[in-house]
Amino acid sequence: MKDEITREERVDNLKGMGCSRKRVEDARFTQGKGNYVDDIKLDGMLFGDFVRSPYAHARIKSINTAAALEVPGVLAVLTAADLEPLGLHWMPTLAGDKQMVLADGKVLFQGQEVAFVVAEDRYAAADGIEAVEVDYEELPVLVNPFEALQSDVTLREDLVGEDGSIPDGAHGPRKHPNHIFTWDAGDKAATAEVIDNAEVVATESMYYHRTHPCPLETCGCVASMDKVNGKLTLWGTFQAPHAIRTVVSLISGIEEHNIRVISPDIGGGFGNKVGAYPGYVCSVVASIVTGKPVKWIEDRMDNLMTTAFARDYHMTGKISATKDGKITGLHCHVTADHGGFDACADPTKFPAGFMNICTGSYDIPTAYLEVDGVYTNKAPGGVSYRCSFRVTEAVYFIERMIEVLAIELNMDAAELRRINFIKKEQFPYTAALGWEYDSGDYHTAWDKALKTVDYDGLRAEQAKRVEDFKAGKTRKLMGIGLSFFTEIVGAGPVKNCDILGLGMFDSCEIRIHPTGSAIARLGTISQGQGHATTFAQILASEIGLPADSITIEEGDTDTAPYGLGTYGSRSTPVAGAATAMAGRKIRAKAQMIAAYLLEVHDNDVEFDVDRFVVKGAPEKFKTMKEIAFAAYNQAIPGIEPGLEAVSYYDPPNMTYPFGAYVCVMDIDVDTGVPEIRRFYALDDCGTRINPMIIEGQVHGGLTEALAVALGQEIAYDDMGNVKTGTLMDFFLPTAWEVPNYETDYTVTPSPHHPIGAKGVGESPHVGGVPCFSNAVQDAFRPFGNRHTNMPHDHWRIWRTANALGLHD
Ligand code: MCN
Ligand code: CUM
Structure with a gap:
């Protein structure tokens, strides 16, 4: 048989890995046909909403629901007293703590859920909320974690013994009633010794402020209990639908097979939608009580004020080096403000996430990290916003410490980085705080970045500018x-x-249909990352069927294999690997079918793009389409009919993407307005599946980095009032503030991932925040600036200029 088309054309037809395939999701999103939680409308559906605390810390003396129940359309009002007999007034958090579902005796942060009003519609619920009478007795408020650790005001009375003793927490001993845990890594004594005897030491304290990812779609759910069949269906904004199903089963007692959790389209997650919220529990209870479906959707203020915040890390560092700039040691202490409940969503053994990657990209022989978690009167959460489990904090910390050390050494900060980078030949590299970096080539990336932006030219221009100023x-x-x-x-x-x-593996299940198209289901769930587009590309390359013939489905626990969901940029490293492995199982069976059809031994055929060919006789082949059909219509001795595979993938290691960013900024010292002149971002995420999607991820992450570095903050006053609970006060960048990003890349594949891919979703944020912040700080370096805290809004920049005497 003769080919109609060339091999390159066959490759192109697949739209496999490396191709900038257009997003298949966008057909519906751009035409308003997405299906978000609030689009779900069921017969007789009710609406539930919360009475929330106006106080940050108060005792609840009484709750009177009588007037609310008189409001037309209001059907029920749930309080902690109603949930208590069911054991549902408190729920476990993902961090091993427990959290009030509805205020049980006291409230610990402004906006905390006090009662749940269930009504015929959102408007009646709002009227009902107004009519609930709550008698509060205000208590002293603690919004500063350092004060909380000294205070004799106990926030979590449930975590102190009657005799005043302080029982251990989920992560070991606690040293004060408001203390959650101490977690450390590295060699304390050796680090102290290295730093004490070092030629040069730089010390700095910095605050990575509290912020919020603010996804366009807020959190919400619809719970529907079918009492006849005993089945509960829960639609919601879940980044981890299977984990939610397990949690709902464990806390409700409903058997897991009777629970179906569905994440429909999600309008941005950014970690805000990983945890479990009181709204989920109350909606389920309300549906069980009323026998009707119940919807709960946060408004913008609810979302900003109460659901998973990000950061709030007070970090103090010491970094030591030789006179010529070789780093010898690093010490980091963190006071971590977790709010009223420890509801971080870290892997269990890591209460401060992967903060212990704070030695960064540098070969630092000795290091020590210690983190103290603290309760305050603020909303719970802590791991969200493109953070890779606190890696944003870690990278901000080390990238600021490097700058401060460069000042101390009177050295160029680019050069200081270069001489301390882990070298290509050192990979796999075991860092002082324990992680084994899989692969990297930092010098190549750095040199490419500096050359592209003409770093030396920029420094010369900057020197001239200082003179002119x-x-x-x-x-x-x-x-x-x-x-x-x-x-x-x-x-x-x-x-x-x-x-x-629950172990953090992930999964993919593939079914090939007789005509050579396929459906693959994964344990992850896209929230805008384009999984339906990119995972089909992995499969196209692995199994030789066009990506356009492969449907990717995620987010329905009745159909998808068990997986831990999408966060921590884990989908590509874990579920992407499962996809490739399941694809290889398909290919292995296809090889046997092909050999049978071609009447040769299995080992005499080989895979080539979209077919198996007889070795040495490329004119003899069977396409994957033909093989798929044969799997369903031929009786092949020793081979079961059908063509399906499933893979559960437990990754042998994490992946370690990296990048080199440069930002050039002009700052008007009289107005404090920064103008971003240039932003260059080089990312290395190993093998690139879809360059266009990667670029989109980078643009999004950089824009969120700009937001955090230059203005976004969840700020509290001393009374614990949230000062930035609306989009009037909370900075969301628009096209107006966003510069034109230049993206670039190198490719250093992961040696242990089946296709060499590393994650990328959070990289631009992790690298972007210190880059923007360093640009602001660098502008003031010639005038004596060492460090100022983010967010660098116009007012703070103006104050920095003022403090340095630049307005005199
Ligand atoms: N990709 C690729 N080649 C690679 C790596 C990734 O083409 N070498 C593609 C992937 O196939 C996928 C996308 O890039 O389509 C992101 O993949 P990955 O880095 O694996 O991250 P996840 O899919 O696990 O997404 C999670 C990550 C996180 S944790 C946050 S927070 C965040 C982020 O993604 N939230 C987002 N990006 C977001 N983008 C949008 N639009 N919305 C969010 O809520
Ligand atoms: Cu830490 S934000 Mo993302 O992991 O969903």
Whole structure:
């Protein structure tokens, strides 16, 4: 048989790995045909909403629901007293703590859920909420974790013995009633010794402020209990639908096979939708009580004020080096503000996430990290916002410490990085705090970045600008922001990563249909990352069927294989690997079918793009389409009919993507307005599946980095009032503030991942925040600036200029 088309054309037809295939999801999204939770409308569906606490810390003396129950359309009002007999007034958090579902005796943060009003529609629920009378007695408020650790006000009375004793928490001993855990890594004594005897030491304290990912779609769910069949269906904004099913089963007692959890389209997750919220529990209970479906959807203020915040890390560092800039040791202490309940969503053994990657991209022989978690009167959460489990904090910390050390050494910060990078030949590299970096080539990436932006030219221009400024010729300073980051994503190896005891493997199940098209289902769930597009590309390359003929389905626990969901940029490293492995099982069976059809031995055929060919006789082949059909219509001795496969993949290690970013900024010292002139981002995420999707991820992550570095903050006043609970006060960048990003890449495959891919979803955020911040700080370096805290909004930048005497 003669080919009609060339081999290259056959490759192109697959739209497999490496192709900038257009997003298949966008057909529905761009036409308003997405199906989000709030689009779900069921017969007789009710609406539930919360009475929330106006106080950050108060005792609840009484709740009177009588007037609310009189409001037309209100059907029920749930309080902790109603949930208590069911054992549902508290729920477990993903961090081993427990959290009130509805206020039980007291409230611990502003906006906390106090009562759940169930009504015929959202409007009646709102009227009902107004009519619930709650009598509060205000208590002293603690919003500063350092004060909380000294205070004699106990926030969590449930965690103190009657005799005043302090029982251990989920992560060991606690040293104060408001203390959650101490977690450490590395060699404390050796690090102290190295730093004490070092030629040069730089010390700095920094605060990575509290912020919020603010997805366009807020959190919500619809619970529908079918009492006849005993089946509960729960639609919701879940980044981990299977884990939610298990949690719902464990806390409700409903058997897991009778629970179906569905994540429909999700309008952005960014970690905000990993945890379990009181709204889920109350909706389920309300549906069971009323026998009707119940919907709960947060409004914007609810979302900003109460669901998973990000960061709130107070970090103090010491970094030591030789006179010529070789780093010898690193010490980091963190005071971590977790709010009223420890509801972080880290792997169990890592209460501070992967903060112990804080040695960054550098070969630092000795290091020590210690983290103290603290309760305060703020909303719970802590792991969200493209954070890779606190890697944003870790990278911000080390990239600021490097800059401060460069000042101390009076050295160029790019050069200081270069001489300390882990070298290509050192991989796999075991860091002082324990992680084994799989692969990297930092010098190549750094040199490419610096060359592309003409780093030396920029520094010369900056020096000239300083001269001009001093001579009164300009009021604008120039900052060159540098950052080099190493991420750790793909949680994770079951041996050290679990959430609530569930090992963090992931999965893919493939069914090939007789006509040569397919459906693949995964344990992950896209929230905008384009999985339906990219996972089909992995399969296209693995099994030789066009990506356009492969449906990817996620998010329905009745159909998808068990997986831990999408966060920590784990989908590609874990579920992507499962996809490739399941594809290879398909291919292995296809090989046997092909050999049978071609009447040769299995070993005499080989895979070639979209077919198996007889070795040495390329004109003799069977296409995957033909093989698929044969799997269903031929009786092949020794081979079962059908063509299906499933893979559960436990990754042997995490993946370690990295990148080199440069930001060039002009700052008007009189207005404090920064103008981003250039932003260059080089990312290395190993094998690239879809360059266009990667670029989209990078643009999104950088824009969120800009937001966090330059203005976004969840700020509290001393009374625990959230000062930034609306989009009037909470900065969301628009096209107006966002610069034109230049993206670039190198490719250093992961040696242990079946296709060499590393994650990328969070990289631009992790690397972007220090890059923007360093640009601001660098502009002021010639005038004596060492460190100022984010967010660098216009007011704070102006104050920095003022404090440095630049307005005199
Ligand atoms: N990709 C690729 N080649 C690679 C790596 C990734 O083409 N070498 C593609 C993937 O196939 C996938 C996308 O890039 O389509 C992101 O993949 P990955 O890095 O594996 O991250 P996840 O899919 O696990 O997404 C999670 C990550 C996280 S944790 C946050 S937070 C975040 C982020 O993704 N939330 C997002 N990006 C987001 N983007 C959107 N639009 N919405 C969110 O909520
Ligand atoms: Cu930490 S935000 Mo993402 O892991 O969903």
